[in-house]
Amino acid sequence: MDYNLLIGGSAGQGIDTLGTLLEKVLQRCSYSIFSNKDYMSRIRGGHNFIQIRFSTKPVYCHKSTLDFLVAFDEITVKEHQDRLTEDGIIFADEDLRERIGEAHRKVIYLPVKKGAKEVGNPKVFTTVFLGALIRIYDLDLKIGKKVLGKYFKDEILEVNHKAILQGYEINMDHFSIAKPEEQEQKILINANQGIALGAMAAGVSFYSAYPMTPSTSIMNFLASNQREAKIVVEQAEDEIAAINMAIGASYAGIRSMTGTSGGGFSLMTEALGLAGITETPLVVANVQRPGPATGFPTRTEQSDLSFILTASHGEIPRMITVIRNAEEAFYKTAKAFNLAEKYQVLVIILNDQYLADANQTINPYNFDKVAIERNLDNGEGYDVGEYKRYQFTEDGISPRIVPGMVKGQTVLSDSDEHDENGNITESAEVRVKMVEKRMSKLSMLEKEVEEPWYMGSEEPETLLVGWGSTYGVLKEAVETLNHEGVSVGALSFGDLYPLPRKAFNEKRKYAKKTINVEQNYTGQLAKLIRQETGIxxxxxxxxxDGRQIDLEEVIARVKEVI
Amino acid sequence: MDRQNPFHCQEEKAWCPGCGNHGLLEGIKEALDQLEKDPHEVVVCSGIGQAAKLPHYINANGFNGLHGRSIPPALGIKVANPDLTVIIHSGDGDSYGEGGNHLIHNIRRNPDITHFVHDNQIYGLTKGQASPTTRQGHVTGIQTEGVQLEPFNPIALAISLDCSFVARTFMGDKEHMVKIMKEAIQHKGYALVDIFQPCVVFNKINTFKWYKENTYKLDDDYDPTDKIAAFQKSQEYDDGIPIGVIYKKEKPSFLEGIEYLKDQPSLVKRDLNPDNAKSFMEGFF
Structure with missing residues (x-):
């Protein structure tokens, strides 16, 4: 059984607190969760909401149909009540009775604000609400109390314990919702946190960035752990500084990273070329939001791909990969550091606001699966001054030694076209050899990229193709459609450039119709595939529109076009 | 010469004969040699411009980055490996124009980096346009009516931000320059050294002779820790420009300020192990 609950209100009212607490309780009661956030670019007021989908079986995306609405204000009821199923229920504080008036669905009014006053702190009404929901869904109150202990301390915890009990004791019936089977404990995490944790597992020692929604949570996570991990997280003066700092740190031999969103990424483009021509390994995360310019700061889109494919003037090799869920965010980021150092190349990790803010229950990350492969040269065996940073070699990759670590050897990197030593050159011959040396990394990367994931009918009549955050919705849509007897399959791309082609070429042979599913106007993946394959x-x-496509919409739109 | 200076380098220099950069290059090599540094212990960072070619002409590690971006890579390098002596050589356009934001914020950040600005008060590489330090009224091919903008005062800016070491020197006085360079390199924290040098092709006003006649050395009893006095010195121009250490402020450098890094091996010397990060997953259960 699969439930969908929405908590709505204005910014600053506490919907985040209730959402976080409820998700944690549901997680610890062994439910599978997928939650996503819809918020405005403001600190107070407006209309924000969190949708928590919880289920006894794994869930991979959000959907539109709601079972429950937790309304912190009347706007939430007006905006969302028609998405409730026929027997869906609205929960609201009894204070809202008059303002809500006639609703289209059943409303259960709860004395949560009153309860908070009774325990002596009006602010804890969200915890009273939590207590009431625990009662309503027949969840474990002990787990609820334990969860509070994770977020609050001392007197604040004490009053919250009173509040949860106050809510739990509100006299009402509970619903019989399905109970999940006991299972191995999952983690509840979003993809930005997965990226940050993956970077830490890979040994990131320096992260320089400028705050920008929706990428900031990567920096927040690293910063909150920097003291314990003894790494350096630096807020740069701008994104240009951020990426140039990271490049300097990487040149000097540590694993460094920067992250941003579209506008910040635009500022970084010149330095992408710097990483390319200096052959400095670099991992950059771009968490997409709708552009251009400031666009929709807190919303979602997949519209940076075309730009990122060639971002920077001139020609450089690069690898571009996109995150499809919180689980792969970890492994993919850790791998990105290895590839960046193996080929001394730029690796760009794409994510988007949807996955950046979507909490998912997943298997705990397996740190044994992370390998650290630095591919550094220890500098032994060179005569004094013999080392050349850009030495031509058989495989096209020059030995990389760490400056300062080898007496008698110096390392010179240059943004100008340079010779093997790193010195400026004007030679046509050297230029050609250097361009070929750098660009040959693309064919090496072609052997590293992974084919897209495939879901659905073995020989699909209709082939859907998407990338990144639409993975979950494509997976569930295909399952539903297959169940209804529709012959359909979906390819979800993770590695995008160099473009892996095998799976697409194989599956499209069966398909009468190929459909690209993307969160942008121009069909940027379709353009890339056409560019690389002619298809x-x-x-x-x-x-x-800045909102992630949901399950019902994908299914309906697929049915429209087939 | 008793020994061959290990910082000497055979690379052919792409600077004009008579360019101030030549003297400056000789000065930094001498300063580093006198400080008994080894080439592998030094990184010379630069942006783009005539001055910014310097990393190619010295036997040391070098990172010749983008225009205006000499400081951020230097910061990253210093964070990675504090044992390295990190020096920036870049021009007035690169440091004060295109890279102005980084200058401001790294003075605030105070990394242990020495920033030598080759200040010839003109753009050389792009052939003679005004730089931020070009004086008002100076006519160029672009500023055909004479420079209209107020000149940028790097010394006053640095003092106002409490920069930990602010100095000015003139490449025509090698002894003074080398002495200042050594002091700046030995200083723990961000050291900004504005070095006057002539551009023999594009600046016919601020010539070698002009600098010689228009600069004077600060008295021995000048107190560089007096901020107000330093600020007053920074305002002197028309009646003679003071050279020497103009302002000093003792404070912890960027890395010294990160308390949890104390007594830790530098980042570049750490052994990386994925398991070290495992505990950071706990919060997600």
Missing amino acids: SFDESILKF
């Missing part, structure tokens, strides 16, 4: 898509499902 065009028959139909497109595109969405660019």
